[in-house]
Amino acid sequence: MWLRNLFTKTLRDLRGQILGWGIGAGLLGWMVVFLYPSFKDQTAALMEMLKGYPATLTGFFGDFTKISAYPGWLNVELFSYGPPILAIFAVVVGTGLIAGEEEKGTLDLLLAHPIRRWRMVTDKFAAFVVATMLIMVLVTLFFVSGSVMIGETSQLDRIALASLNMVPITLAGGALALMASVLFRSRRLANMVALVVIIGSYFLDSLGKTVDVLEPYRAIALFHYYDSSAVLFESIKWGNVGILLALTAVFFVISLLAFQRRDIAV
Protein backbone atom coordinates (compact mmCIF):
# COMPACT_ATOMS: atom_id res chain seq x y z
CA MET A 1 0.00 0.00 0.00
CA TRP A 2 2.98 2.32 0.57
CA LEU A 3 3.82 2.07 -3.10
CA ARG A 4 0.41 3.14 -4.32
CA ASN A 5 1.42 6.63 -5.35
CA LEU A 6 4.07 9.28 -4.91
CA PHE A 7 2.47 10.64 -1.74
CA THR A 8 2.49 7.32 0.08
CA LYS A 9 5.93 6.42 -1.23
CA THR A 10 7.37 9.72 -0.04
CA LEU A 11 5.77 9.17 3.35
CA ARG A 12 7.31 5.72 3.38
CA ASP A 13 10.70 7.21 2.55
CA LEU A 14 10.22 9.62 5.46
CA ARG A 15 9.36 7.00 8.04
CA GLY A 16 12.89 7.05 9.48
CA GLN A 17 12.74 10.82 9.79
CA ILE A 18 9.32 10.64 11.42
CA LEU A 19 10.34 8.08 14.03
CA GLY A 20 13.79 9.59 14.55
CA TRP A 21 12.63 13.14 15.05
CA GLY A 22 9.43 12.22 16.88
CA ILE A 23 11.13 9.93 19.36
CA GLY A 24 14.34 11.97 19.53
CA ALA A 25 12.59 15.24 20.24
CA GLY A 26 10.18 13.38 22.52
CA LEU A 27 13.01 11.95 24.63
CA LEU A 28 14.63 15.37 24.82
CA GLY A 29 11.27 16.62 26.04
CA TRP A 30 11.12 13.90 28.66
CA MET A 31 14.53 14.93 29.95
CA VAL A 32 13.37 18.51 30.35
CA VAL A 33 10.13 17.37 31.97
CA PHE A 34 11.86 15.04 34.43
CA LEU A 35 14.32 17.76 35.44
CA TYR A 36 11.49 20.01 36.53
CA PRO A 37 10.85 18.52 40.03
CA SER A 38 14.44 19.06 41.14
CA PHE A 39 14.52 22.49 39.53
CA LYS A 40 11.28 23.59 41.23
CA ASP A 41 12.93 23.43 44.65
CA GLN A 42 15.56 25.96 43.65
CA THR A 43 13.42 28.49 41.82
CA ALA A 44 13.54 31.09 44.58
CA ALA A 45 17.33 31.30 44.42
CA LEU A 46 17.22 31.44 40.62
CA MET A 47 14.70 34.27 40.55
CA GLU A 48 16.97 36.20 42.92
CA MET A 49 19.92 35.66 40.60
CA LEU A 50 18.00 36.64 37.46
CA LYS A 51 17.14 40.01 38.92
CA GLY A 52 20.74 41.02 38.43
CA TYR A 53 20.80 40.07 34.73
CA PRO A 54 20.30 42.64 31.98
CA ALA A 55 16.96 42.52 30.27
CA THR A 56 18.62 41.86 26.91
CA LEU A 57 19.95 38.56 28.10
CA THR A 58 16.81 37.31 29.76
CA GLY A 59 14.80 38.55 26.82
CA PHE A 60 16.94 36.59 24.42
CA PHE A 61 16.83 33.37 26.35
CA GLY A 62 13.11 33.46 26.82
CA ASP A 63 10.55 34.45 29.30
CA PHE A 64 12.33 33.70 32.56
CA THR A 65 9.85 35.54 34.76
CA LYS A 66 7.44 32.65 34.53
CA ILE A 67 10.00 29.91 34.68
CA SER A 68 9.17 28.75 38.18
CA ALA A 69 5.76 27.53 37.06
CA TYR A 70 5.74 24.28 35.10
CA PRO A 71 4.48 25.72 31.78
CA GLY A 72 7.04 28.51 32.10
CA TRP A 73 9.79 25.94 32.54
CA LEU A 74 8.67 24.05 29.44
CA ASN A 75 8.42 27.29 27.52
CA VAL A 76 11.99 28.34 28.23
CA GLU A 77 13.57 24.94 28.02
CA LEU A 78 11.50 23.33 25.30
CA PHE A 79 9.10 25.35 23.23
CA SER A 80 11.40 28.26 22.49
CA TYR A 81 14.10 25.88 21.20
CA GLY A 82 11.93 23.27 19.56
CA PRO A 83 11.25 24.99 16.24
CA PRO A 84 14.82 26.11 15.49
CA ILE A 85 15.90 22.51 16.05
CA LEU A 86 13.02 21.11 14.02
CA ALA A 87 14.00 23.57 11.30
CA ILE A 88 16.84 21.16 10.51
CA PHE A 89 14.26 18.45 9.79
CA ALA A 90 12.16 20.89 7.78
CA VAL A 91 15.08 22.09 5.69
CA VAL A 92 16.67 18.72 5.05
CA VAL A 93 13.36 17.14 4.06
CA GLY A 94 12.09 20.26 2.29
CA THR A 95 15.08 20.53 -0.04
CA GLY A 96 15.15 16.77 -0.48
CA LEU A 97 11.60 16.44 -1.82
CA ILE A 98 12.40 17.53 -5.35
CA ALA A 99 16.10 18.42 -5.42
CA GLY A 100 16.95 15.14 -3.68
CA GLU A 101 15.35 13.10 -6.48
CA GLU A 102 16.85 15.46 -9.01
CA GLU A 103 20.40 15.03 -7.70
CA LYS A 104 20.00 11.28 -7.48
CA GLY A 105 18.69 11.24 -11.02
CA THR A 106 15.42 9.46 -10.18
CA LEU A 107 13.42 12.52 -11.22
CA ASP A 108 14.02 11.61 -14.88
CA LEU A 109 12.46 8.21 -14.26
CA LEU A 110 9.49 9.67 -12.34
CA LEU A 111 8.81 12.23 -15.04
CA ALA A 112 8.96 9.53 -17.70
CA HIS A 113 5.60 8.47 -16.26
CA PRO A 114 2.24 10.12 -16.76
CA ILE A 115 2.48 12.38 -13.73
CA ARG A 116 2.21 16.14 -13.90
CA ARG A 117 4.90 18.24 -12.38
CA TRP A 118 2.56 20.21 -10.12
CA ARG A 119 1.04 16.95 -8.95
CA MET A 120 4.46 15.65 -8.11
CA VAL A 121 5.36 18.67 -5.98
CA THR A 122 1.94 18.54 -4.33
CA ASP A 123 2.17 14.84 -3.46
CA LYS A 124 5.66 15.30 -2.10
CA PHE A 125 4.82 18.35 -0.04
CA ALA A 126 1.67 16.72 1.29
CA ALA A 127 3.85 13.87 2.55
CA PHE A 128 6.08 16.40 4.30
CA VAL A 129 3.03 18.03 5.93
CA VAL A 130 1.77 14.68 7.20
CA ALA A 131 5.25 13.72 8.40
CA THR A 132 5.52 16.99 10.33
CA MET A 133 2.17 16.40 11.97
CA LEU A 134 3.05 12.84 12.88
CA ILE A 135 6.28 14.02 14.49
CA MET A 136 4.40 16.61 16.52
CA VAL A 137 1.84 14.02 17.58
CA LEU A 138 4.65 11.79 18.81
CA VAL A 139 6.31 14.72 20.56
CA THR A 140 3.01 15.71 22.15
CA LEU A 141 2.50 12.17 23.42
CA PHE A 142 5.93 12.28 25.07
CA PHE A 143 5.38 15.72 26.62
CA VAL A 144 1.95 14.88 27.96
CA SER A 145 2.88 11.43 29.27
CA GLY A 146 5.99 12.86 30.93
CA SER A 147 3.95 15.57 32.57
CA VAL A 148 1.53 12.98 33.89
CA MET A 149 4.43 10.92 35.26
CA ILE A 150 5.75 13.81 37.35
CA GLY A 151 2.26 14.74 38.48
CA GLU A 152 1.96 18.03 36.56
CA THR A 153 -1.50 17.42 35.16
CA SER A 154 -3.18 20.78 35.56
CA GLN A 155 -2.40 22.27 32.12
CA LEU A 156 -2.10 19.30 29.84
CA ASP A 157 -4.32 20.85 27.21
CA ARG A 158 -2.11 23.91 26.93
CA ILE A 159 1.02 21.78 26.78
CA ALA A 160 -0.47 19.69 24.00
CA LEU A 161 -1.54 22.81 22.14
CA ALA A 162 1.91 24.35 22.55
CA SER A 163 3.44 21.21 21.05
CA LEU A 164 1.10 21.26 18.08
CA ASN A 165 1.75 24.98 17.73
CA MET A 166 5.21 24.02 16.44
CA VAL A 167 3.58 22.60 13.31
CA PRO A 168 2.89 25.84 11.37
CA ILE A 169 6.39 27.28 11.81
CA THR A 170 7.92 23.95 10.79
CA LEU A 171 5.70 23.80 7.71
CA ALA A 172 6.71 27.33 6.75
CA GLY A 173 10.36 26.35 7.11
CA GLY A 174 9.88 23.26 4.96
CA ALA A 175 8.03 25.19 2.27
CA LEU A 176 10.77 27.81 2.28
CA ALA A 177 13.36 25.06 1.85
CA LEU A 178 11.36 23.48 -0.98
CA MET A 179 11.12 26.83 -2.71
CA ALA A 180 14.85 27.42 -2.32
CA SER A 181 15.61 23.99 -3.75
CA VAL A 182 13.40 24.58 -6.78
CA LEU A 183 14.78 28.06 -7.41
CA PHE A 184 18.47 27.36 -6.83
CA ARG A 185 18.59 23.78 -8.16
CA SER A 186 21.56 22.97 -5.95
CA ARG A 187 20.40 21.19 -2.86
CA ARG A 188 23.41 22.30 -0.89
CA LEU A 189 22.87 25.94 -1.69
CA ALA A 190 19.18 25.57 -0.90
CA ASN A 191 19.98 23.99 2.46
CA MET A 192 22.30 26.81 3.30
CA VAL A 193 19.99 29.61 2.22
CA ALA A 194 16.96 28.13 3.98
CA LEU A 195 18.85 27.51 7.22
CA VAL A 196 20.37 30.98 7.21
CA VAL A 197 16.94 32.56 6.66
CA ILE A 198 15.27 30.45 9.35
CA ILE A 199 17.97 30.65 12.01
CA GLY A 200 18.58 34.29 11.10
CA SER A 201 14.93 35.06 11.62
CA TYR A 202 15.08 33.30 14.99
CA PHE A 203 17.91 35.55 16.14
CA LEU A 204 16.36 38.64 14.60
CA ASP A 205 13.13 38.01 16.48
CA SER A 206 14.76 37.06 19.78
CA LEU A 207 17.15 40.01 19.79
CA GLY A 208 14.49 42.34 18.48
CA LYS A 209 12.51 41.83 21.69
CA THR A 210 15.07 43.88 23.58
CA VAL A 211 17.34 45.56 21.05
CA ASP A 212 15.47 48.66 19.94
CA VAL A 213 17.19 49.07 16.57
CA LEU A 214 16.07 45.61 15.52
CA GLU A 215 12.53 45.92 16.82
CA PRO A 216 10.99 47.30 13.58
CA TYR A 217 12.38 44.38 11.59
CA ARG A 218 10.89 41.66 13.75
CA ALA A 219 7.81 41.61 11.57
CA ILE A 220 9.77 40.11 8.69
CA ALA A 221 11.12 37.29 10.84
CA LEU A 222 9.32 33.96 10.55
CA PHE A 223 9.76 33.44 14.25
CA HIS A 224 7.91 36.62 15.05
CA TYR A 225 4.79 34.60 14.31
CA TYR A 226 5.70 31.75 16.58
CA ASP A 227 4.71 32.67 20.11
CA SER A 228 4.81 29.81 22.57
CA SER A 229 4.28 32.08 25.59
CA ALA A 230 0.94 33.21 24.28
CA VAL A 231 -0.21 29.61 23.84
CA LEU A 232 0.91 28.63 27.34
CA PHE A 233 -0.11 31.69 29.33
CA GLU A 234 -2.80 33.47 27.38
CA SER A 235 -4.43 31.88 24.36
CA ILE A 236 -3.19 30.78 21.00
CA LYS A 237 -2.91 33.62 18.50
CA TRP A 238 -4.74 32.33 15.47
CA GLY A 239 -3.59 35.35 13.52
CA ASN A 240 0.00 34.14 13.86
CA VAL A 241 -0.95 30.62 12.86
CA GLY A 242 -2.78 32.06 9.89
CA ILE A 243 0.22 34.12 8.79
CA LEU A 244 2.56 31.11 9.02
CA LEU A 245 0.17 28.92 7.06
CA ALA A 246 -0.31 31.67 4.49
CA LEU A 247 3.47 31.97 4.09
CA THR A 248 3.63 28.20 3.72
CA ALA A 249 1.05 28.42 0.95
CA VAL A 250 2.90 31.26 -0.78
CA PHE A 251 6.24 29.41 -0.71
CA PHE A 252 4.51 26.27 -1.95
CA VAL A 253 2.78 28.02 -4.83
CA ILE A 254 6.02 29.73 -5.89
CA SER A 255 7.67 26.29 -5.82
CA LEU A 256 4.91 24.88 -8.04
CA LEU A 257 5.18 27.67 -10.56
CA ALA A 258 8.96 27.69 -10.65
CA PHE A 259 9.17 23.92 -10.99
CA GLN A 260 6.56 23.89 -13.71
CA ARG A 261 8.68 25.92 -16.06
CA ARG A 262 12.22 24.98 -15.31
CA ASP A 263 14.59 22.39 -16.74
CA ILE A 264 15.27 19.23 -14.80
CA ALA A 265 18.98 19.00 -14.10
CA VAL A 266 20.84 15.91 -15.25
Added chain:
Amino acid sequence: MIVETKGLTKYYGKVRGVEDLDLAVREGEVFGYLGPNGAGKTTTIRLILDLIRPSRGTALLFGQEVRGRAAELKARLGVLPGELALWGNLTARDLLTFLGNLRGGLDWAWVDELAQRLDLDLSRRVGAFSHGNKQKVGLIQAFAHKPDLLILDEPTTGLDPLIQQEFYRLIDEVRAEGRTVFLSSHILPEVDRVCDRVGIIREGHLVAVEEIAELKRKRLRQMELTFSRPVPPSAFDLPGVRGLVQKDKSLCFFLDEAPGSLDGVVKRAAQFELLNMHYEQATLEDIFLAYYRRQETGSVPEAKQSEQEGDHVAA
Protein backbone atom coordinates in the same frame (compact mmCIF):
# COMPACT_ATOMS: atom_id res chain seq x y z
CA MET B 1 4.88 10.78 -37.32
CA ILE B 2 5.26 9.23 -33.91
CA VAL B 3 8.18 11.41 -32.90
CA GLU B 4 8.82 14.68 -34.63
CA THR B 5 11.03 17.64 -33.90
CA LYS B 6 10.97 20.90 -35.77
CA GLY B 7 14.00 23.14 -35.53
CA LEU B 8 14.52 21.82 -32.04
CA THR B 9 17.31 23.76 -30.37
CA LYS B 10 18.68 23.82 -26.87
CA TYR B 11 21.46 25.89 -25.38
CA TYR B 12 22.64 25.52 -21.82
CA GLY B 13 23.65 29.10 -21.26
CA LYS B 14 26.13 29.51 -24.07
CA VAL B 15 26.89 25.84 -24.35
CA ARG B 16 25.40 24.06 -27.36
CA GLY B 17 23.03 21.22 -26.59
CA VAL B 18 21.40 20.52 -29.94
CA GLU B 19 20.72 22.85 -32.87
CA ASP B 20 17.94 22.96 -35.46
CA LEU B 21 17.06 19.34 -35.14
CA ASP B 22 14.46 18.04 -37.58
CA LEU B 23 13.72 14.45 -36.73
CA ALA B 24 10.84 12.33 -37.88
CA VAL B 25 10.22 8.81 -36.60
CA ARG B 26 7.53 6.86 -38.43
CA GLU B 27 4.99 4.58 -36.90
CA GLY B 28 6.16 1.02 -36.52
CA GLU B 29 9.84 1.58 -37.20
CA VAL B 30 12.87 1.11 -35.02
CA PHE B 31 14.82 4.31 -35.26
CA GLY B 32 18.43 4.39 -34.13
CA TYR B 33 19.81 7.64 -32.91
CA LEU B 34 23.49 7.30 -33.30
CA GLY B 35 26.31 9.49 -32.13
CA PRO B 36 29.29 9.57 -29.82
CA ASN B 37 28.93 10.52 -26.18
CA GLY B 38 28.29 14.22 -25.79
CA ALA B 39 26.81 14.63 -29.27
CA GLY B 40 23.40 15.58 -27.88
CA LYS B 41 21.51 12.29 -27.85
CA THR B 42 20.35 12.53 -24.25
CA THR B 43 19.56 16.22 -24.65
CA THR B 44 17.28 15.36 -27.59
CA ILE B 45 15.51 12.67 -25.61
CA ARG B 46 15.07 14.91 -22.58
CA LEU B 47 13.64 17.63 -24.83
CA ILE B 48 11.19 15.16 -26.36
CA LEU B 49 10.14 14.10 -22.86
CA ASP B 50 9.67 17.72 -21.76
CA LEU B 51 12.21 17.33 -18.97
CA ILE B 52 14.01 20.33 -20.39
CA ARG B 53 12.56 23.10 -22.49
CA PRO B 54 13.83 24.04 -25.94
CA SER B 55 15.51 27.37 -26.59
CA ARG B 56 13.49 27.29 -29.80
CA GLY B 57 11.67 24.79 -31.96
CA THR B 58 9.15 22.16 -30.93
CA ALA B 59 8.92 18.47 -30.18
CA LEU B 60 5.86 16.40 -31.02
CA LEU B 61 4.78 12.95 -29.92
CA PHE B 62 1.98 11.17 -31.74
CA GLY B 63 1.47 14.39 -33.70
CA GLN B 64 0.85 16.49 -30.62
CA GLU B 65 3.08 19.15 -29.19
CA VAL B 66 4.73 17.86 -26.05
CA ARG B 67 4.78 21.17 -24.22
CA GLY B 68 1.81 21.32 -21.83
CA ARG B 69 0.57 17.85 -22.75
CA ALA B 70 3.50 15.77 -21.61
CA ALA B 71 1.72 13.85 -18.86
CA GLU B 72 -1.07 12.53 -21.11
CA LEU B 73 1.35 11.62 -23.86
CA LYS B 74 3.61 9.78 -21.45
CA ALA B 75 0.86 7.30 -20.73
CA ARG B 76 1.65 5.86 -24.17
CA LEU B 77 5.41 5.88 -23.65
CA GLY B 78 7.88 3.48 -22.17
CA VAL B 79 11.07 5.29 -21.32
CA LEU B 80 14.51 4.17 -20.31
CA PRO B 81 16.38 7.28 -19.16
CA GLY B 82 20.09 7.60 -19.85
CA GLU B 83 22.32 7.03 -16.84
CA LEU B 84 19.41 5.38 -15.12
CA ALA B 85 19.02 6.06 -11.39
CA LEU B 86 16.73 3.97 -9.20
CA TRP B 87 15.62 3.95 -5.57
CA GLY B 88 18.07 1.55 -4.01
CA ASN B 89 16.01 0.89 -0.89
CA LEU B 90 13.30 -0.99 -2.81
CA THR B 91 13.33 -4.50 -4.18
CA ALA B 92 13.04 -4.72 -7.94
CA ARG B 93 9.50 -6.03 -7.55
CA ASP B 94 8.49 -3.15 -5.26
CA LEU B 95 10.08 -0.63 -7.56
CA LEU B 96 8.18 -2.02 -10.54
CA THR B 97 5.00 -2.07 -8.47
CA PHE B 98 5.42 1.60 -7.64
CA LEU B 99 6.18 2.67 -11.20
CA GLY B 100 3.35 0.45 -12.45
CA ASN B 101 0.98 2.15 -10.04
CA LEU B 102 1.89 5.52 -11.54
CA ARG B 103 0.45 4.08 -14.76
CA GLY B 104 -2.50 2.43 -13.11
CA GLY B 105 -1.30 -1.13 -12.72
CA LEU B 106 0.83 -3.80 -14.35
CA ASP B 107 0.45 -7.06 -16.20
CA TRP B 108 2.55 -9.17 -13.84
CA ALA B 109 2.55 -12.23 -16.04
CA TRP B 110 4.32 -10.18 -18.71
CA VAL B 111 6.66 -8.52 -16.19
CA ASP B 112 7.66 -11.90 -14.80
CA GLU B 113 8.29 -13.15 -18.31
CA LEU B 114 10.48 -10.11 -19.01
CA ALA B 115 12.40 -10.69 -15.79
CA GLN B 116 12.91 -14.30 -16.68
CA ARG B 117 14.06 -13.54 -20.21
CA LEU B 118 16.47 -10.88 -19.03
CA ASP B 119 17.54 -13.12 -16.17
CA LEU B 120 16.74 -10.83 -13.26
CA ASP B 121 15.78 -11.81 -9.72
CA LEU B 122 13.02 -9.39 -8.80
CA SER B 123 13.08 -10.21 -5.10
CA ARG B 124 16.43 -8.55 -4.47
CA ARG B 125 17.06 -4.99 -3.37
CA VAL B 126 17.89 -2.71 -6.26
CA GLY B 127 20.64 -1.01 -4.27
CA ALA B 128 22.60 -4.26 -4.25
CA PHE B 129 22.34 -4.67 -8.03
CA SER B 130 25.20 -4.37 -10.48
CA HIS B 131 25.01 -1.75 -13.17
CA GLY B 132 23.74 -4.33 -15.66
CA ASN B 133 21.00 -5.57 -13.36
CA LYS B 134 19.82 -2.02 -12.70
CA GLN B 135 19.66 -1.53 -16.44
CA LYS B 136 17.45 -4.63 -16.66
CA VAL B 137 15.04 -3.09 -14.14
CA GLY B 138 15.00 0.01 -16.31
CA LEU B 139 14.24 -2.04 -19.40
CA ILE B 140 11.49 -4.03 -17.70
CA GLN B 141 9.71 -0.88 -16.51
CA ALA B 142 9.93 0.55 -20.02
CA PHE B 143 8.53 -2.58 -21.71
CA ALA B 144 6.09 -3.48 -18.93
CA HIS B 145 2.93 -1.79 -20.19
CA LYS B 146 3.52 -2.56 -23.88
CA PRO B 147 3.67 1.11 -24.83
CA ASP B 148 2.99 2.48 -28.31
CA LEU B 149 6.41 4.10 -28.29
CA LEU B 150 9.60 3.07 -26.56
CA ILE B 151 12.22 5.73 -26.00
CA LEU B 152 15.43 4.08 -24.89
CA ASP B 153 18.59 6.00 -24.09
CA GLU B 154 21.62 3.74 -24.53
CA PRO B 155 19.59 0.63 -23.66
CA THR B 156 22.35 -1.98 -23.71
CA THR B 157 24.90 -0.27 -21.48
CA GLY B 158 26.11 -2.74 -18.91
CA LEU B 159 24.26 -5.73 -20.38
CA ASP B 160 26.29 -8.82 -21.10
CA PRO B 161 26.20 -10.14 -24.68
CA LEU B 162 23.61 -12.87 -24.10
CA ILE B 163 21.21 -10.43 -22.49
CA GLN B 164 21.86 -7.96 -25.29
CA GLN B 165 20.72 -10.59 -27.77
CA GLU B 166 17.55 -11.12 -25.75
CA PHE B 167 17.01 -7.37 -25.74
CA TYR B 168 17.35 -7.31 -29.52
CA ARG B 169 14.73 -10.04 -29.74
CA LEU B 170 12.42 -7.95 -27.56
CA ILE B 171 12.87 -5.03 -29.94
CA ASP B 172 12.12 -7.31 -32.88
CA GLU B 173 8.89 -8.34 -31.16
CA VAL B 174 7.91 -4.73 -30.61
CA ARG B 175 8.49 -4.07 -34.28
CA ALA B 176 6.49 -7.13 -35.26
CA GLU B 177 3.58 -5.80 -33.19
CA GLY B 178 3.72 -2.55 -35.13
CA ARG B 179 4.87 -0.46 -32.21
CA THR B 180 7.60 2.15 -32.51
CA VAL B 181 11.06 2.35 -30.98
CA PHE B 182 13.40 5.31 -30.72
CA LEU B 183 16.72 4.23 -29.31
CA SER B 184 19.98 6.04 -28.89
CA SER B 185 23.30 4.33 -29.13
CA HIS B 186 26.92 4.95 -29.76
CA ILE B 187 27.42 1.35 -30.82
CA LEU B 188 27.11 0.83 -34.54
CA PRO B 189 26.73 -2.92 -34.73
CA GLU B 190 23.80 -2.55 -32.36
CA VAL B 191 22.04 -0.05 -34.60
CA ASP B 192 22.97 -2.24 -37.54
CA ARG B 193 21.35 -5.23 -35.84
CA VAL B 194 18.04 -3.79 -34.62
CA CYS B 195 17.20 -0.58 -36.45
CA ASP B 196 15.31 0.15 -39.63
CA ARG B 197 16.61 3.66 -39.95
CA VAL B 198 19.39 5.59 -38.37
CA GLY B 199 19.86 9.25 -37.61
CA ILE B 200 23.42 10.32 -37.05
CA ILE B 201 24.00 13.19 -34.66
CA ARG B 202 27.25 14.97 -34.29
CA GLU B 203 28.01 17.98 -32.12
CA GLY B 204 24.34 18.78 -31.73
CA HIS B 205 23.47 18.52 -35.41
CA LEU B 206 21.67 15.82 -37.28
CA VAL B 207 24.13 15.05 -40.05
CA ALA B 208 22.33 12.22 -41.79
CA VAL B 209 19.21 10.10 -41.72
CA GLU B 210 19.34 6.86 -43.67
CA GLU B 211 17.68 3.54 -44.05
CA ILE B 212 20.07 0.98 -42.63
CA ALA B 213 19.63 -1.11 -45.77
CA GLU B 214 20.37 1.91 -47.95
CA LEU B 215 23.40 2.78 -45.89
CA LYS B 216 24.73 -0.72 -46.40
CA ARG B 217 24.07 -0.54 -50.12
CA LYS B 218 26.01 2.68 -50.23
CA ARG B 219 28.96 1.08 -48.63
CA LEU B 220 32.07 3.03 -49.16
CA ARG B 221 35.23 1.26 -50.14
CA GLN B 222 38.43 2.02 -48.45
CA MET B 223 41.42 2.23 -50.71
CA GLU B 224 45.11 2.53 -50.17
CA LEU B 225 47.40 2.84 -53.19
CA THR B 226 51.16 2.65 -52.83
CA PHE B 227 53.35 3.83 -55.65
CA SER B 228 57.06 3.62 -56.39
CA ARG B 229 57.35 7.37 -55.88
CA PRO B 230 55.05 10.07 -54.42
CA VAL B 231 52.12 10.86 -56.65
CA PRO B 232 50.39 14.28 -56.45
CA PRO B 233 47.01 13.93 -54.74
CA SER B 234 45.48 16.12 -57.43
CA ALA B 235 45.92 13.19 -59.82
CA PHE B 236 43.13 11.44 -57.95
CA ASP B 237 40.74 14.32 -57.91
CA LEU B 238 38.18 11.99 -59.46
CA PRO B 239 34.44 11.37 -59.10
CA GLY B 240 33.64 9.25 -56.05
CA VAL B 241 36.90 9.88 -54.24
CA ARG B 242 36.53 11.49 -50.86
CA GLY B 243 38.70 12.33 -47.93
CA LEU B 244 41.98 11.74 -49.70
CA VAL B 245 45.21 11.96 -47.74
CA GLN B 246 48.75 11.45 -48.85
CA LYS B 247 51.16 9.56 -46.70
CA ASP B 248 54.59 9.19 -48.09
CA LYS B 249 54.24 7.20 -51.31
CA SER B 250 50.72 6.12 -50.43
CA LEU B 251 47.34 7.64 -51.05
CA CYS B 252 44.42 6.71 -48.82
CA PHE B 253 40.82 7.57 -49.54
CA PHE B 254 37.22 6.43 -49.49
CA LEU B 255 35.56 5.53 -52.71
CA ASP B 256 31.80 5.79 -53.02
CA GLU B 257 29.40 4.06 -55.34
CA ALA B 258 29.29 6.75 -58.03
CA PRO B 259 29.06 4.99 -61.39
CA GLY B 260 32.46 4.31 -62.85
CA SER B 261 34.30 5.51 -59.80
CA LEU B 262 36.32 2.34 -59.35
CA ASP B 263 37.08 2.17 -63.04
CA GLY B 264 38.33 5.76 -63.03
CA VAL B 265 40.57 5.18 -60.06
CA VAL B 266 42.07 1.99 -61.43
CA LYS B 267 42.73 3.55 -64.83
CA ARG B 268 44.35 6.59 -63.24
CA ALA B 269 46.45 4.41 -60.93
CA ALA B 270 47.68 2.48 -63.93
CA GLN B 271 49.38 5.62 -65.23
CA PHE B 272 51.84 5.39 -62.35
CA GLU B 273 53.99 2.57 -61.08
CA LEU B 274 51.75 0.87 -58.58
CA LEU B 275 53.40 -1.25 -55.87
CA ASN B 276 50.43 -2.19 -53.77
CA MET B 277 46.71 -1.79 -53.77
CA HIS B 278 44.73 -2.33 -50.60
CA TYR B 279 41.02 -2.39 -51.11
CA GLU B 280 38.23 -3.37 -48.77
CA GLN B 281 34.55 -2.90 -48.15
CA ALA B 282 34.09 -0.31 -45.45
CA THR B 283 32.11 -1.49 -42.46
CA LEU B 284 29.11 0.47 -41.28
CA GLU B 285 31.46 1.88 -38.70
CA ASP B 286 33.73 3.24 -41.40
CA ILE B 287 30.79 4.80 -43.18
CA PHE B 288 29.77 6.37 -39.96
CA LEU B 289 33.27 7.66 -39.37
CA ALA B 290 33.43 8.96 -42.92
CA TYR B 291 30.36 11.06 -42.24
CA TYR B 292 32.12 12.51 -39.29
CA ARG B 293 35.48 13.19 -40.77
CA ARG B 294 34.01 14.86 -43.79
CA GLN B 295 33.05 17.75 -41.60
CA GLU B 296 36.14 17.93 -39.54
CA THR B 297 39.51 19.02 -40.85
CA GLY B 298 38.97 17.09 -44.03
CA SER B 299 41.76 14.72 -43.21
CA VAL B 300 41.09 11.05 -43.44
CA PRO B 301 43.08 8.85 -41.16
CA GLU B 302 44.91 6.20 -43.02
CA ALA B 303 43.11 3.09 -44.07
CA LYS B 304 43.27 0.21 -41.70
CA GLN B 305 46.25 -1.98 -42.19
CA SER B 306 44.28 -5.16 -41.64
CA GLU B 307 45.63 -7.52 -44.21
CA GLN B 308 43.34 -10.39 -43.44
CA GLU B 309 40.25 -8.60 -44.61
CA GLY B 310 39.43 -7.30 -48.01
CA ASP B 311 40.95 -7.88 -51.38
CA HIS B 312 44.63 -7.49 -51.53
CA VAL B 313 46.30 -7.00 -54.86
CA ALA B 314 50.03 -6.84 -55.19
CA ALA B 315 51.38 -5.29 -58.31
